[in-house]
Amino acid sequence: MTQFEHANITVPNIDAALAFLLNAAPDFQIKTDQTHQDSYRWVHIGNESCYFALQEPHSPSTSKDTRKPYQNIAVNHIGMIVDDLDNIKLNLLALGYEQNGDVTQEKHGRRLYFYDKAGFEWELIEYDTETLTDRYNYTD
Template identity: 30%
Template sequence: MIHLEHVNLVVRKEDIPAMLKFYQTVFPHWHIRDQGVSDWYGKSRTWLHFGDDYQYLALSDNGEGENRDLTGHQVGLAHFAYVTNNLDAVITRLTDAGFEIAKDGAPHPHRKNIYFIDPAGFEVEFVEYMSDIVSERNSTI
């Protein structure tokens, strides 16, 4: 079996506490698995792994530049997505914590989804499926 274990996001130094707040709000059952300082091609970076026993986000600071324009067509990460069994609860936790919905997902009879922009500018989709039939979940209707 192959599954995604982690995503490594490089952010600006000041973004790590805000990123941690965002993802702690989304995943209240996750914790900091490990953290430290290391050298990345001659540049010191503070890093932390936030997740559970099976998957996590790796956050590293000292990133340079800006994230890609999500309304543009530049090469790069467009978004990543998490499946939840209670989208309304995720939305409530995030909006109660002061995070704004970036955009609604398209209406669909077998799924509902929403997009947020995390503090480092990465677009994160949250999706809840209303069908166990894969062809229905993934249809473009």
């Protein structure tokens, strides 16, 4: 079975991305944080089974995101399964993160979207079943 291991993302501010991820995914930890001499910074953050490889832009002039999500070719959002959507939502709101829409209730779970401080969208999903065919059933 194929499964997700990592995604490599260039972010405008690694510290801002880390702050969001450490609150949105409480089981995540920083695995490595390195800046090689005369190079850019990169960090791996995740848990035992998956991680995000975050890196800074190679040039400060490219750190502004000018794309239009859902219109330009790029990643629109990344979804993460979480254990306690309600607590994570309250924590992120208290920290000043912007919620995008209301919680969407589905047959076997709920989902919610947030923007990090750089404007990147993250989808948080909480399932009420371990049965994968129920989680990913696209019919009513």
